[in-house]
Amino acid sequence: MNEINIPALVPAATAGNLTNLVAERAWFEPERVMLSRPLGEGWQSVTAREFEAEVRAAAKGLIAAGVNIGDRVAIMARTRYEWTILDFAIWFAGGCVVPIFETSSAEQVEWILSDSGSVGLIVETPILKELVTPILPAHTQHVWTMTEDVLYVLAKAGAGVSDDEIDKRRNSLVPDTLATLIYTSGTTGKPKGVQLTHGNFLSECGNVVQGASDLFLKPGGSTLLFLPVAHVFGRMVEIGAVSAGLHMAHCGDPAGRLPIDLASFKPTFVLAVPRIFEKIYNGAESRAEAAGKGKIFRKAAAVAIAYSESLDQGKTPLPLLIQHKLFDKLVYSKIRHGMGGNVEAAISGGAPLGARLGHFYRGAGIRILEGYGLTETTAGATLNLTTHHRVGSVGRPIPGTSVRIDDDGEVLIKGPIVMRGYWQNDEANKESFTEDHWFKSGDLGRIDEEGFLYIVGRKKELIVTSGGKNVAPAVLEDRLRAHPLVSQCLVVGDNKPFIAALVTLDADALKGWVAVNKKTGTSLAELTKDPDLISVIQTGVDEANKAVSKAESIRKFIILPTDFTIAGGHLTAKLSVKRHVVAKEFANEIESLYS
Numbered sequence: 001m002n003e004i005n006i007p008a009l010v011p012a013a014t015a016g017n018l019t020n021l022v023a024e025r026a027w028f029e030p031e032r033v034m035l036s037r038p039l040g041e042g043w044q045s046v047t048a049r050e051f052e053a054e055v056r057a058a059a060k061g062l063i064a065a066g067v068n069i070g071d072r073v074a075i076m077a078r079t080r081y082e083w084t085i086l087d088f089a090i091w092f093a094g095g096c097v098v099p100i101f102e103t104s105s106a107e108q109v110e111w112i113l114s115d116s117g118s119v120g121l122i123v124e125t126p127i128l129k130e131l132v133t134p135i136l137p138a139h140t141q142h143v144w145t146m147t148e149d150v151l152y153v154l155a156k157a158g159a160g161v162s163d164d165e166i167d168k169r170r171n172s173l174v175p176d177t178l179a180t181l182i183y184t185s186g187t188t189g190k191p192k193g194v195q196l197t198h199g200n201f202l203s204e205c206g207n208v209v210q211g212a213s214d215l216f217l218k219p220g221g222s223t224l225l226f227l228p229v230a231h232v233f234g235r236m237v238e239i240g241a242v243s244a245g246l247h248m249a250h251c252g253d254p255a256g257r258l259p260i261d262l263a264s265f266k267p268t269f270v271l272a273v274p275r276i277f278e279k280i281y282n283g284a285e286s287r288a289e290a291a292g293k294g295k296i297f298r299k300a301a302a303v304a305i306a307y308s309e310s311l312d313q314g315k316t317p318l319p320l321l322i323q324h325k326l327f328d329k330l331v332y333s334k335i336r337h338g339m340g341g342n343v344e345a346a347i348s349g350g351a352p353l354g355a356r357l358g359h360f361y362r363g364a365g366i367r368i369l370e371g372y373g374l375t376e377t378t379a380g381a382t383l384n385l386t387t388h389h390r391v392g393s394v395g396r397p398i399p400g401t402s403v404r405i406d407d408d409g410e411v412l413i414k415g416p417i418v419m420r421g422y423w424q425n426d427e428a429n430k431e432s433f434t435e436d437h438w439f440k441s442g443d444l445g446r447i448d449e450e451g452f453l454y455i456v457g458r459k460k461e462l463i464v465t466s467g468g469k470n471v472a473p474a475v476l477e478d479r480l481r482a483h484p485l486v487s488q489c490l491v492v493g494d495n496k497p498f499i500a501a502l503v504t505l506d507a508d509a510l511k512g513w514v515a516v517n518k519k520t521g522t523s524l525a526e527l528t529k530d531p532d533l534i535s536v537i538q539t540g541v542d543e544a545n546k547a548v549s550k551a552e553s554i555r556k557f558i559i560l561p562t563d564f565t566i567a568g569g570h571l572t573a574k575l576s577v578k579r580h581v582v583a584k585e586f587a588n589e590i591e592s593l594y595s
Helices: 019-028 048-064 081-092 106-116 126-135 150-157 163-171 198-211 232-244 254-265 274-290 294-313 318-338 355-363 426-432 473-481 507-516 531-545 579-585 587-594
Strands: 003-005 033-039 042-047 072-076 096-100 120-123 142-145 178-183 193-197 222-225 247-250 269-272 345-348 367-374 379-383 402-405 410-414 439-447 453-458 486-492 499-505 554-559
Touching: 019 048, 019 081, 019 232, 033 048, 033 081, 042 048, 042 254, 048 081, 048 150, 048 163, 072 081, 072 106, 081 096, 081 150, 081 163, 081 232, 081 247, 096 106, 106 126, 106 178, 106 193, 120 126, 126 142, 142 150, 178 198, 178 232, 193 198, 198 232, 198 379, 222 232, 222 254, 222 269, 232 247, 232 367, 232 379, 269 274, 274 294, 274 318, 274 345, 274 355, 274 473, 274 507, 294 318, 294 355, 318 355, 355 367, 402 439, 426 439, 453 473, 473 486, 473 499, 473 531, 486 579, 499 507, 499 587, 531 554, 554 587, 579 587
Parallel strands: 033 247, 072 096, 072 120, 096 178, 120 142, 222 247, 269 345, 345 367, 499 554
Antiparallel strands: 003 402, 033 042, 178 193, 367 379, 402 410, 410 439, 439 453, 486 499
């Protein structure tokens, strides 16, 4: 099958805009709990009526500062409660939101503010304000700081603005009005501004919410948003939750607070990138190993995977059922408890999850519905549903969307979720669309006989060895990252005689391995050359190589004494490796693999 089209559940909007999601909920269900804001170590409920009141008050402050209909206002912060209020406040004021990652450099911020023409900027902290102040363009005339009680400051400044002015502005917005300019992560060249309209989001969220109604519309349903709202996936979660009336809380520090916030908020389902699910799995395995129960955990994992695979086959042998029930008490219940105890399902996107983890979590009682999309498709273009689920695939197109596989294997996408185009960049627009206006994803894929899409690699990331072999690195990298001791990896070999890899270590998992193997006191630099550790990583490489032919397999690898990080410039905000940055910084190490 080369093309699949799924009819829309929610037709493309011909009127209305995103502000209606808040205003209508406040009108029809004023006491419905929509949000929870952090309060000490607990949470304070926010009703639909209170939500709208805060949004209106902040919008009035923006108007008082001179923000006009169509103006761009940037937000630079981690995920937090104030971001959701300000997102909708900018729309209530008639403006367009320009999200910026809080990890962005001054040069990146300057480019985004200049290219977008943003008239105002809201930063999270005084430190970020110090960073951006010297590089502010002349047209960016206002800077507000979230931690300096920005909602109160705006509400006070806008006390003289009428509700009639707010209603006039928000009612002037139509589906084709620009809602946000999201700048691509910029792995190469200058970031491009992706133009997403109110109609794009209404179509995306409406069809995803209806298509996955058993999750989004579940009575008492809730989700903890810990993805960056500056990224399109986090933005879709935010707007989708508001659209569905889903009770939502925010976690802006996943590395430090995620386990705490999951335990206290207890969401019914979560949406995350695969690295989060990998970390949960690897952490559980490392703790089991440190407690001398590694063998039990690995057996439990194998049973979970076999159990999930048996569900696809329609028959589960009795011995497997008995083993699964035993390990549910010993192992799987602890995995579920670590995610808050109430999570029944999750959505994974942003990168490939892999069939192994998908089967493990489903076997452990948490169904992960993998999806696929890009900033240019308003997040998800395809999604597995509880009613149509194929582990290892990224699902079928969301309703209203068409997916086609081009002659060269590239995934093409069409539908009301596809962006209007890149901001002020005609050349990029010509390159990114076919003549009949299908969007070129840049990803390679295939569609099975039932319409499920499988992503097999990046068109532009294909490695061509000196022997002429084409290799998609993602297949190997996803497998190798599944090893508990591996944090990140980069497969190399372009114009080289064979495929090799750079590997970094997971600091938390390494501590347990060091203790168990009596290597305490050994430096990280020494560990990277330790024969025992190299042997363990080799098992992960061997497992990854099972997915490819011999000509595509990793022949050599080197363990680096440092990890790839966002702060170091190696990773994008969604934790994708910036291949060109890593290849340049570790050029000597790569060359040593072939010397």
